[in-house]
Amino acid sequence: MTNTRQLPPAPLHPTIEKVSIIVSKGSLEGIYPALIMANGARNEGIEANLFFTFFGMDAVHQQRHDHIKVAAVGNPGLHVPTLAGMIPGASALMTKYMEKQIEKLDFPGIAEFIEMIHDTGAGLYACLASVELFGMEREDLIDELDGIITIGEFYEMAAGGQIIFT
Amino acid sequence: MPTQTLAGTSVEVNDEGFFVDAHAWTKEMATEIADEVGVPTPLTDRHWTVIDLMRSEYFAKGTGPTVRKISKLSDVSTKELFVLFPKGPAKLAARVAGIPKPKGCI
Numbered sequence: 001m002t003n004t005r006q007l008p009p010a011p012l013h014p015t016i017e018k019v020s021i022i023v024s025k026g027s028l029e030g031i032y033p034a035l036i037m038a039n040g041a042r043n044e045g046i047e048a049n050l051f052f053t054f055f056g057m058d059a060v061h062q063q064r065h066d067h068i069k070v071a072a073v074g075n076p077g078l079h080v081p082t083l084a085g086m087i088p089g090a091s092a093l094m095t096k097y098m099e100k101q102i103e104k105l106d107f108p109g110i111a112e113f114i115e116m117i118h119d120t121g122a123g124l125y126a127c128l129a130s131v132e133l134f135g136m137e138r139e140d141l142i143d144e145l146d147g148i149i150t151i152g153e154f155y156e157m158a159a160g161g162q163i164i165f166t
Numbered sequence: 167m168p169t170q171t172l173a174g175t176s177v178e179v180n181d182e183g184f185f186v187d188a189h190a191w192t193k194e195m196a197t198e199i200a201d202e203v204g205v206p207t208p209l210t211d212r213h214w215t216v217i218d219l220m221r222s223e224y225f226a227k228g229t230g231p232t233v234r235k236i237s238k239l240s241d242v243s244t245k246e247l248f249v250l251f252p253k254g255p256a257k258l259a260a261r262v263a264g265i266p267k268p269k270g271c272i
Contacts, residue, residue: 036271036272039233039272040271040272042248042254043232043233043254043255043256043257044254044257045252045253045254045257045258106234106238107272108234108272116234116244119243119244119245119248120233120244120248121248
């Protein structure tokens with residue numbers, strides 16, 4: 001039997017209509033790019049949702065989201081020997097430097113960035129499994145958070161769009 | 167370059183519809199462009215605050231401001247910008263203001 005099913009023609013100028021960005025890491029370099037992508041998507045008129053899971057939840061944690069640090073160890077891109085990265089204060093120093101650069105360019109810090117992204121209409125969600133795993137409560141997380149959701153709800157929300165994992 | 171007729175005048179635009187020459191734009195063209203790109207009309211004073219800012223920043227700096235810049239340089243918040251120009255404020259405000267697409271990631 002021959003298969004006569006025809007695929008619809010690909011659009012001439014394909015566009016992305018929706019992105020779901022998963023943030024799983026709690027370092028500055030793990031969180032910031034995801035925020036740029038979410039904010040950039042909204043500015044292009046693309047629907048965007050951010051999902052914070054595991055250590056990525058620090059980005060939406062009341063006490064921690066203002067103290068996100070650069071990983072000074074196990075981060076070859078930093079070009080600092082691992083042993084030097086282990087010296088107490090190394091991560092704080094690297095973070096200070098990075099924060100200064102961010103400020104110089106007039107880019108927002110993480111806390112301000114998240115608030116801004118919320119204002120663009122993007123959704124902010126935390127992963128239920130991670131919240132349970134870390135023994136957190138809703139009050140531990142920032143007010144801008146739209147909800148704590150299950151993985152099933154995540155896939156429902158992400159349906160029809162692109163999923164990006166960072 | 168494609169051309170487009172706005173307010174009875176033919177103007178050059180690029181493939182994305184942005185003006186090639188910002189000087190070719192007149193205020194009378196704004197509503198027509200707004201209707202085309204899905205910006206709610208009639209344009210209000212708040213729209214015009216943003217449109218005027220887009221143009222003055224473009225002529226001063228060579229590129230239009232991003233959403234963050236607009237909200238920092240005016241009293242129009244990010245939230246309001248998304249109400250005024252729903253599908254991408256900086257991009258759409260630039261379209262309506264007759265300037266090229268703003269460059270900038272944040």
